[in-house]
Amino acid sequence: MNTATPSPRADRVPGSSRVGRAAAWIALYLALALAPLAMLLAGPLPAGGGRRWDFALALGFGGLGVLGLQFALTARFRRATAPFGIDIIYYFHRYAALVGVALVGAHYALLRLWFPETLGTANPLEAPGHLTAARVSLVLFFLLTVSSLARKQLRLEYDTWRIAHAVMAVSAMVLAIGHVLAVGHYTAAAWRGSVWTVYSALWILVAGYIRIVRPWSLLRQPYRVVSVAPERGRSWTLTVAPVRGAALAFRPGQFAWLSLGCSPFRAREHPFSFSGSAADRTQLRFTIKELGDFTRTLRDVAPGSVSYVDGPHGVFTPDCFPAAPGFVFLTGGVGLAPVMSMLRTLADRGDRRPLQLIHGSRAWDEVLFREELSALQSRLALGVVHVLQEPPPGWDGPVGVLSPDVIAPLIASRAATDVFFVCGPKPMTASVQRTLRSQGVSLRRVQTEHFDMA
Amino acid sequence: MRERLALLLCGLTLVLATGLAWLFAVRHNPRPSHRAPPAVSPPAQSVTGARLFLEQGCANCHAIGGAGNPRYPLDGVAARRDRAELEAWIGGTGVAAGQLAGSVVRRKERYRELPAEDMAALLDYLQAAGGGRP
Structure with missing residues (x-):
């Protein structure tokens, strides 16, 4: 790796130590998720209520541990997420989260099946408060799921969904913890009272970190929109520059x-790939296709608007493979954006390793970065193959999508050695991964990125 | 690759949580659980009491004849407490008030307002069905 390259703080360690870190984080995850069950097993406890009763009860503890941990999983702790x-x-x-909801659901279902009388009436005016809390919590977890x-089938707008998701998740968790502490039979025994209080408070603190500490730290590093420029294929390149100092590495x-034109506290942020060169610390570029409610409003963003950047995130980068002899990029549509960042950066670094891009577009006029890709071929050992669904008259390149027929002959000589980056619509990514596997490419050398998070 | 690891870890979480829950249930209850045999059919006058036992939410915390929360079974309770003591425990008054958590006493306050005939039916039921297994 070029030593002049800025080195982000997190995920700087490739190879075996990354595997070691990943294993350590997985072990910590399991320990925290299973801690409530471990506390039950640690004894001594008051007499049991029978195997069925205690099994149903313990499933509730198990579910709570797994669901509580979801706050930590989505807190974007960079050190913890970097190896993955x-x-x-x-x-x-x-x-x-589905596993957690299934465990909590089983807790309720088994009690309903084996001990129906104990649940009594669901009328909140009549039922004990801790059972009503549990019922509301269960409904909220179901609605969350x-x-x-x-979300898309229900036509829930992304920002609305995100806020509702956070409110419901915190409410469901607080009610569930309240239910456990109010029942208190096992949690109050011996030394457990204070441990349970700390364990419960931990998840609420993490939720507080996500909603308060992280936005506050972003507020201290504002950016301003420099330009919003149209690109081919109904896409836009948004350029932002730091108000002071260098842009993030x-x-x-x-x-x-990215939060655009609003405070990071409003949680109206959207994930986008950097498309500019990592060597440029004066500004950040994102290339975005008009796809959803937010991206359609992008063209109206005025230069000078304030923005906040929470990142960098992800391991979809050639920098994790400094020893790779070459790279192959298989992209579709705006999936080219992160690869463009890779190509621009490799060019700025003077990297001479062989690179092959196979890019699918609908039509020739919609080929994103068409002119710049040609120009980059003079600065890199880069081969570019365009695959068009609707080729113009006289087109002699591949036609259709990135099917096995198109890809296989192009990658045959590289299948055993190169690292492959795949980015595009879900069906394309899945199909290309199958093709690569059938061509003998090891899964370890196939990198993908998930963008469709909800 | 990463997706497989993620799904594998989810599966492992489910198996470990369920397994540990079962391990706890077995270790904490060395003998297999069984629903206590239904108490002798309550006499006619305590059928109302049995209905009240469920309707009033007694089964949220107590079981009789295996029906209800097995944590605090009331089978055989009439062999330990006389009628007056049972009433005190139902309403969380007298000697019971000193032995119960504050939240439980508060929860039991509502039972002090039970109509006299309902309280009598409930006590009949506890003495008849709840006295089946000292």
Whole structure:
């Protein structure tokens, strides 16, 4: 790696020590998630209520541990997420939260099945407060799950969903903790009272960190919009510059959460890839396609508007592979943005390793960065192949999508050695990964990025 | 690759949490759980008491004949307490008030306002069904 390259604080360690760190974080995750169950097992405790009763009860403790940890998973602690990439942490959050909700749901379902009388009436005017708290918490966890898995089908606007998600998650957790502490049979025993208070407070503190400390630290590093320039393919390049000092250091291919024209406390932020060179510390560039509610308003952003950048995040970067003999990039549409950052950075560093870009677009006029890609070929050992769905008359390049027929012959000579970066729409990414596997490319050398977080 | 690891870890979490929950249940209850055999059918006059036991939320915290919260079973309670003591424990008054947590006493306050015939039916039920297994 070029020593002049800015080195972001986190995820600077490739290779085996990264694996070691990942293993340590996974161990810590398991320890924290299973801590409530471990506390039950640590004894001594008051007499049990029978195997079925205690099993149903313990599932509730298990669910609470897993759900509490979701606050830490989504807190964007850079040191903890660096070995994995924060995109996969959000992917993990999606399924781990489901595990937590399933455990809490099983806790309720088994009590309803085995001890129906103990639940009594659901009428909040009649039922004990701690059971009402548990019922409301359960409903909120259910709503959280449905609204997250089916946000688009329910046509929930992203910003509204995010705020509702945070409010519901904190409320559900506070009610669940209240329920556990009010029942208190096992949690109050021996030394557990104070440990439970600290454990519960931990998740609430993490939620406070996400909503207060992090936005506050962003507030101290404001940026101003320099320009919003149109690109081919209904995309825009947004350039921001720091109000004072240098722009944050990032690795090419990484991304950041961007707040535009509003305070970071309002949580109206969106994840976008850096598309500019990491060697340029005077400004940050993001290339964004008009896809959703927010991106459609991008063209109206006035130069001079304030913005805040939470980043860098992600491990989708060639800098994690300093020893790779070459790179192959397989992209579709605006998925080219992070790869553009890689190409511009490698060019600025004078990197001479062989690079191959295979990029899919709808039409020739919509090929993002078409002219600059040509220009970059004179500065890099870069091969560029465009794949068009609607080719112009006389087009002699590949037609269609990045299918096995198109990709296989282009990568055959590189399959055994190069590192592959895949970025584009979900179906394309999945199909290209299958092709690469069938061509004998080791999964370790295939890098992808998840953008569709909810 | 990373997706597989994430899904694997989710599966591991589910298996470990369920496994530890079961391990706790078994270790904490060396003998398999069983629903206590239903108490002898309550006599006619305490059928109302049985209904009140469920309706008034007694089963939130107590079980009789295996029905309700097994944490504080009341099977055989009539062998330990006379009728007056039972009433004190229902309403959280007298000797019971000193032995119960404040939150529980507050929860029990509502039972002090039970109509006399309902309290009598509940006590009948506790003495009949709750006296089945000293």
